[in-house]
Amino acid sequence: MHTLERLLRRSARTLALIALGLGLCVAFFLDLALGSVTIPLADVAAIITGGEPAKATWSDIVLFFRLPKALTATLAGAALAVGGLQMQTLFRNPLADPFILGISSGASLGVALVVLSTGATTGFLAAMDFLKSLSLIGAAILGGGLVMTLVIAVARRVRNNMTLLILGLMFGYASGALVSVLLYFSVPEQIQAYIAWTFGSFGGVTWSQMQLLAPTVLLGLMLAYLLIKPLNALLLGEAYAQSMGMAVVQARFWIIASTALLAGAVTACCGPISFLGVAVPHLCRALFSTSDHRILVPATMLMGATIALLADLVAGLPGSSLVLPLNAITALIGTPVVVGIILRRPRFRQSFAG
Amino acid sequence: MALVERSAGDGNEVLVAEALSIGYMQPRHAPLVISEGISVALRKGELVCLLGPNGAGKSTLIRTLAGMQRPLAGRTLLLGECMQHISPRNRARHLSVVLTERVDVGALSASDLVALGRYPYTAWTGRLSATDEKAVRWAMTILGAAPLAQRRVEELSDGERQKVMIARALAQEPAVMILDEPTAFLDLPRRVDIMGTLRRLARETGQAILLSTHDLDLALRSADTVWLLAQGGAFHIGAPEDLVLNGAFQAAFEMDGIEFDPCSGSFRLHHPSAGEIGLHGDGVPALWTRRALEREGFSAKQNGEQLPLAVAIEGHTNQTLWHVRSGAYQQTCESIAEVIACLRSRA
Helix, strand or coil, X not given: CHHHHHHHHHHHHHHHHHHHHHHHHHHXXXXXXXXXXXXXXXXXXXXXXXXXXXXXXXXXXXXXHHHHHHHHHHHHHHHHHHHHHHHHHHHCCCCCCCCCCCHHHHHHHHHHHHHHXXXXXXXXXXXXXHHCCHHHHHXXXXXXXXXXXXXXXXXXXXXXXXXXXXXXXXXXXXXXXXXXXXXXXXXXXXXXXXXXXXXXXXXXXXXXXXHHHHHHHHHHHHHHHHCHHHHHHHHHXXXXXXXXXXXXXXXHHHHHHHHHHHHHHHHHHHCCCCXXXXXXXXXXXXXXXXXCHHHHHHHXXXXXXXXXXXXXXXXXXXXXXXXXXXXXXXXXXXHHHHHHHHHXXXXXXXXXXX | CCCCCCCCCCCCEEEEEEEEEEEECCCCCCCEEEEEEEEEEEECCCEEEEECCXXXXXXXXXXXXXXXXXXXXXXXXXXXXEHHHCCXXXXXXXXXXXXXXXXXXXCCEHHHHHHHHHCCXXXXXCCCCHHHHHXXXXXXXXXXXXXXXXXXXXXXXXXXHXXXXXXXXXXXXXXXXXXXXXXXXXCHHHHHHHHHHHHHHHXXXXXXXXXXXXXXXXXXXXXXXXXXXXXXXXXEEEXXXXXXXXXXXXXXXXXXXXXXXXXXXXXXXXXXXXXXXXXXXXXXXXXXXXXXXXXXXXXXXXXXXCCCEEEEEEECCCXXXXXXXXXXXXXXXXXXXXXXXHHHHXX
């Protein structure tokens, strides 16, 4: 009887995963079709398969603007959601996100240094152009990487996860403080350019940058797959995981490394995108009602990508030429999720005490 | 497994501590030594209870023996191999632990949780083989946790949860199981149940089980051997009864206002003496009357006819009566509460 029950539950989960996959495909095509110009789905399909659309300009819009943007959203959503899941499990903290160890604050510092130290004569538009240049990505990688290297170096020596978490937060505060000092001495145009970066966007990634983003994210996701077993063991906490034969320092290193790759690549290419990393793992736990990472890792991947695409779709305000800040949309999706979790689960509050 | 050899170095020793010194390294200070020179052995099929007052270092000793903390000196051998040199995976195949801390595992079924105990046996995917599935079922069945298999861990009561956690430790198929206060959060029937289960486990599966507990009475009744860690680091080993008889227990738990009663094997509060009282009667009512009188500070004397104060118990099939006599005054009571009220009013 139990076997039948388990079989049924297993197939229900498989079906839910397939449904999530289909949802992702739908969101992906909608993101290609909708925008300031609406392109019929048939033409989108034609363009992707190498055919001729009804209007020649549509081809350029899809291939050089919307396709890289949709791919970026897919990769970034999957990356942030899986990164968040790993951090929540590692630190046993439901509010942990992929940036908890200071990656985004390090990247912000790098970007702030570049944007705010360039000449004051460059206007806002020039700064926007500049934003898309590689040097900005370079700065973000450098800043985020530096903080990450520091944290990983410390992680190898520290025995306690809580110490590591607090160190990461402190690194974050320190770089935040440096950014505010830089902002204080900057002109409005520079500040605006910096703030535009912090809004986050999937649209700034060119095909050449994609060659960096895609392999890095795929590598990070692959690592996450290899880490499913230690992640499950960590559900019982580090002491138990160790007693069951997990090499704690090693597992922690690889979990942080995977998250660093995922969050670092996304932050460098899209800016610090908030809330996806916190909210998606909770949504998946609620949907599949399990903490088993064998299900959660693929589920967060699919759900993260889908929600990122939807957020991008909403931010683009289909039918208008306006674009809303991406972070505003992810926060609007994310906050009700987090609030709902806090209100629904009384245990949630207890888990802060322990 | 029914017969356990007790001679030293008989090959049944699964966990051996040699001149172990436990404590903590402190930066820029001399190490904090809690106890030193501990040499003990845990044998196959043996249930050992580690007792000691709060703060004596029971958890430190448990953690050191489980290899979760380095000893300051000496070494521990697991199946003849030095603990520090065994790979985490191999260690987990021979030794499993249940810790005091209550962990919030989130949404997992009980059988998923027990299956985590197969960690040292599964490949990198964590997929369970038929052997693993069998071990999980076996562990849950032996602990009587099989009906809980599909229940979610967060819905289980504390007692059920502890059973599942022990089943998880058992699923590691270890030679030694070490439990740090496994009965801490449970009520008395649940504690007796868990202790009984562990005792049966040691007998049936030949596992060596070491557990720390505050439950003196239960430990004295269930343990094959007691390890006693007193405040200040003194360490005693012996059959529970021997430790009671040679006074090691009294010494270890000595505290103002509390004394260990070797007759009952439990602690009792010192009361200011209210004098002697005669107690006439026998059987269960006499036993509980004596307890009530002792709580009131009297020392009850059987056959104390000449005493000015006395209680006589008159037992009938459906009712017990207590006759309280104080000098010339006489009163008949229908309950112990009345007896006490009467004694208080005469005082």
